[in-house]
């Protein structure tokens with residue numbers, strides 16, 4: 001058992017390192033270099049998305065696990081799903097809100113970013129230079145300070161957006177299917193449909209305690225620098241078929257000639273003077289295992305899990321098995 005566990009850790013390390021793919025080869029989707037000409041804030045110094053370098057983030061023990069409320073049952077009314085020509089967007093009722101941020105942020109909408117057929121990337125945020133296949137954004141606004149999303153969208157920290165990196169896994173993700181199974185009803189720009197309410201919590205990764213936090217912007221014009229970003233460390237998974245459906249169903253145009261709606265991600269923006277905080281300790285898996293040995297000697301066996309593994313007892317157990 002001991003040997004097997006250590007072997008698992010080693011494989012994990014290799015995968016983590018082998019996966020360090022350079023983002024430089026990603027072509028910037030056309031047009032965005034010209035955004036600042038029409039929308040000056042797009043050229044400002046606290047823009048999103050960013051490349052999160054995990055060896056440069058600052059651990060902040062005050063970053064508590066985020067608690068989504070009302071996500072399991074977003075009411076009984078159908079939800080509005082809309083192809084706006086840039087993305088597919090789902091309206092969310094304000095009964096969904098986040099606890100664990102400086103103020104109460106209520107949900108407004110969620111939408112997706114993705115790449116195109118034949119490429120492995122499509123996310124906006126990168127972690128250590130690596131993009132994933134797609135990214136979900138759940139947009140909230142500070143309802144204690146502002147009356148509406150549009151008012152909050154222009155104020156510092158008026159918005160709180162959850163960024164969920166999406167990768168391809170073995171199985172179909174039933175939560176994402178609630179959205180993806182309706183895309184064929186809204187193939188063209190400005191088309192809308194209604195979908196039954198579903199468990200929105202299912203779109204998030206299983207572990208909400210591990211995340212990165214920074215001040216940034218909307219990733220589309222007008223690029224307002226009003227977003228308190230939470231990018232989860234863990235990823236959500238969808239199947240290959242689901243990714244294909246996302247990338248191959250929608251058009252960015254109303255009618256012929258049809259233009260596929262693909263590659264709607266923005267290139268990473270300079271970090272400049274900003275700090276990126278992490279809610280958890282940023283060791284490499286190798287260091288984490290070593291810390292586990294070390295901690296036990298000092299009667300701090302659980303120190304690793306304190307900062308974020310509470311949703312995932314198996315991770316903790318596996319580390320303990322090593323000792």
Ligand SMILES: *[C@@H]1O[C@H](CO)[C@@H](O)[C@H](O)[C@H]1NC(C)=O
Pocket residue numbers: 213214215275277
């Ligand atoms: C965001 O900016 C505000 C105002 O400058 C600052 O107080 C806050 O600490 C920053 N938060 C993060 C996560 O950088």
Ligand SMILES: *[C@@H]1O[C@H](CO)[C@@H](O)[C@H](O)[C@H]1NC(C)=O
Pocket residue numbers: 297298299
């Ligand atoms: C660890 O805890 C045990 C029992 O609580 C105690 O006897 C021992 O001295 C502690 N060791 C250290 C290094 O603090």
